[in-house]
Amino acid sequence: MNERYDGTSRRKLLQAGALGAGAVFTSGALSAGNAAATGSTSAAARATTPGGSRTAGRIDTEHPRFTLAVVPDTQYQFDEDRGDPAPLTATFDWLIDNRTDENIVFIAHLGDVVQNALASEFAQADPVFKILDRARFPYSVLAGNHDIDGSKDDTRGASPYLDTFNPKRFRWMPTYGGSTANGYNSYHVFRAAGRQWLLLAMDWRPSDASFAWARDVIAKHPKLPVILTTHEIVYADAGDPTAYFSDQGNRVWDQLIDNNDQIFITMNGHYWPPGRVTRKNAAGNDVHLHITNYQDRFYGGSGMVRLYHFDLARNTIDVETISPWIMGQDPAKRNELEEHEIELTDDINRFSIPIDFDERFSGFAPVAVRPARPASQLVIPGTAAYWRFDGPVTDQVIDQSGKGNHLTRKQLSSDALTASAEFHPDQPGHASWLFPGNKNPARGGYLQTADSAPLNALTFKGGYTIEAFVKLADDGQDHSWEGLFTRLGTGRDAGKTGSDPDEPTVKLGFSGGREVQWAVYPFDKNDTFTNWGHEMVAGRWFHLAIVNDGRHSIVYVDSSELLRNPATPSNGLATAGKPWLVGAGHYANTVDQGFAGNIGELRIVTRALKPSQFLNA
Template sequence: MDERYDGTTRRRLLQAGVLSAGAVLAPELTRPDQAAATTTAGRVDTEHPRFTLAVVPDTQYLFDLDRGDSAPLVASFEWLIEQRAAENIVFTAHLGDVVENAQASEFAQADPVFTILDRARMPYSVLAGNHDIDASKDDTRGDSPYLRTFGPQRFRRMPTYGGSTPNGYNSYHVFRAAGRQWLLLAMDWRPSDASFAWARAVISAHPKLPVILATHELVNADAGNPEAYFTDHGTRVWDQLVNGNDQIFLALNGHFWPPGRTTRKNAAGNDVHLHLANYQDRYYGGSAMIRLYHFDLARNTIDVETVSPWILGQSPARRSLLAEGEIELTDDTNRFSIPIDFATRFKGFDPIPVRPARPATQLVIPGTAAYWRFDGPVGNTVIDHSGQGNHLTRVQLAGEGPQASTEYHPDQPGHASWLFAGGKNPARGGYLRTADNAPLNGMTFKSGYTIEAFVKLADDGADHAWEGLLSRMGTGADAGKTGSDPSEPVVNLAFSGGRQLQWAVYPLDRNDTFTNWGHEQVAGRWFHLAVVNDGQHSTLYVDSSPLLRNPSTPSNGLATAGKPWLLGANHYNNVIEQTFAGHIGELRIVTHALKPSQFLSA
């Protein structure tokens, strides 16, 4: 069985008429994650959200009959191997024009250099540029020294290799990175119509994979103006392959200089980033400059840098004056960042499935003291799903009260929230409180606690400084505490004027307030927060990440004056000063410390 990465078999492709019977396909992969090979230089992390695609532009002057020098490219390849783990380099793409005159003797020089990558089991692709073959013909040109060196036979041993066109000049590769698979098309200098059809079929056979196109000619740029533009052939590539295939989000080419880039909308209305990289016009034939595309799915960014490992590795004392200027290119054309919301960009062909709602009964774990969800209509009562009877009653002040909302955090069990209008001086809107006799009012949590909530702060431009999310009526003085400000609430989970998360409480074992601080939260964006105390220390978490400013001083329990808890408001000296502004999805209180893997967001 010749099953491909996403379950599409060669038999199905042939039955659909999308592949020629002569198409070259790689052997079956045992597992998709085998696309990440290992080397003694280090192991790549295929699940980490940050990974690197290395790009090698035209190297032709390094292999030019009896001229040239392979040392720069040797250094670049060895550096990629050495940095493989540190930079999480998952794949390397050459953009064509490996050699200068398409001669067998030149490919004989280049062959052992690329063998460096082969021996390290470092996956890569190569494509033919106009200097590698008879440039007057398209990819139906037949045999050539290039094809004998960089044809399908070279790549079949790589687990990333997916297959080639029957003529052998075009190939596709699938690698795993950031927890998913990516497809790279390595297309010839002049693909035939049949090869474009093959490329479209490959994309159709992998309908959920984002695609990177590597080819030799696509866009050009002029000196003094890095804004790239299509060549006549580039327009053909766009029309036949890129425009109608939304999966292609990044296209790379060499051939021309100086470098340039542009962005163009495809037929689906989405951005395609088009980049030209070539350094053969620079010192020492480009010094085997490489482009590093650092994908960061956590930051929704691709950071691009351009370096010469060959020059970087030279002794500074012996480095020539010209070499000094080529270690790294830092102008805006060669060092830049691309903001790209990957989930949004890819949702047209691979939407992230909505996490199913989970019933409240699944989240009531042992030790749950209270669990409130806001996935129903706004009423006067919010049920405590813990079964402990700590129901909430709505208190309406002047102004607009809470409203039901269909918005929710993507990891939230309940698929809804309430939107609180907020307001202060005087307090306006509405909040919720436990009953005077609620069991929660007297609890002291000597064995620890976990308080967690899904929240989105209002982005309305109003002043909501020091708004409270969760508070306990009663002051330090009411609980017998005589610390620095006994009028402070015994418990207060709030946000400062800079939207910094604050957990300020009177513990049982201290006479003064005890405060944990978070960083500034972004208004208008959902996040999950948690306060965890193990009976000795309290730690704040945002999106399951521990924060910095957590005191090392021991702290046990929570003082109480036996008064109600407030959700969506806080107080000073038992006077409600303001109400919360933003969305609250749900909030759970547990009587012991939970690990992040046990949070509601897990």
């Protein structure tokens, strides 16, 4: 099922530690005592009045970063006449108010909503959860042992919990997929980061039939990663953040997790303190298991919410724990205990989980390789040369542009160029050549245009785009100032006397810090102009482009414009009519080292291209 929200948003950093001492987050709730002291209306009161209704903002279901909000045991807030709904109310208000900024796609409660399983306690909790209903904010709830008769499994029958959180309550949600016949287990499917995710909300004690139901749900959604929420799986001891399996946790592992590779993370409450552990499933993949519970802390946990920030671009889940109820209070009126509970910043409650999502999900939802594209589709108007290194190493590389700028292989040493099956995922040709370059002494091989190649004479006064797919060697050797694409001939040869006239007229290479360097003698200047990039990561593919519109040159990496591009105008490229080198640089016309790494393909166009026209588009 797809979520029906759309729109665009960017996550803002709204963490308490990032704001000044006087900053107030949002119109969070105050406890009854503080509300009376300040004359404010409590969030609990707002929750039961029409004026307290909120509307959740839109989310961006395609953005690679999204947030799952996890709310653990709230039982002390609904404990006969001893509770206070204000903390949880403040949490829900904050999640609604910050839904767009944090891109919060879903809220999962981990059970033990109330303390004594009484109808009167659920009557207190019900209007707080109706805040989410009115805001049309999808969420899940499951039964903890304090919500029902904990001595029975989910075939227990009717209960005040089920009267409040039965399947009818969730049917309005576009994420809701269904429940077990007994009503105590449910699942949701939400869209985030351009894909669908399945969340299971399982009872405190699922029956064998309910485990079979969960396995069937997963089987009917065979390509969806699964987040499992239930009340008990793992626990942790004070002072030891490592989590351990309870007897029930081992049962859940054996019946549901181990043989269902789609389950990659689980979240449970019940025990305290928090902790986590990673365990290999039957497929040999990691499953991250987290215990989250704050009921033992000040004010029954102060409405703590754990925010799981999934970032598929960075292959990371960033986890933070905050109390919106305390954040929303007047800082001058917070008591000493509240000041310590605004957010939890120890490494048990604030941490990051590195996950290569594509690799982790490859067993059930492999990422389709982008199809190869024939060279003829990439020879666009203005193409001056186009070389692809997607076949065996030969003595000549044909210019696919049809302009005759073929390359001939040259050797600095006996170290041979080799064909490689590696390629950038957006590269049209599905292969590359590995260049074994080094210096002191110069080693490896490179490629060179013929003395009569038409490319040698071009000055590119109308602009140009030079782009390549590259992976720098990650071998620990010194490859400083290596050249990727260089024009033979020095500034002196081209009649230039500025800077160092023995430098090449044109060189695209990398500094000792692996910074991209585009250093040229423009056609209209007597001095060199240099564009600089940032340090590139060795061993990782990237697309590199240099674009000049006849006035300015801009360096792009993976279609992202870099910073250090000169504002001073420059036009064209000086030439002494000499050949071009691929995979090498030179000084005073002496090749000083070969390039070290992979080159997939390289294209030169005699005009400025937009990123949407690049080879990786």
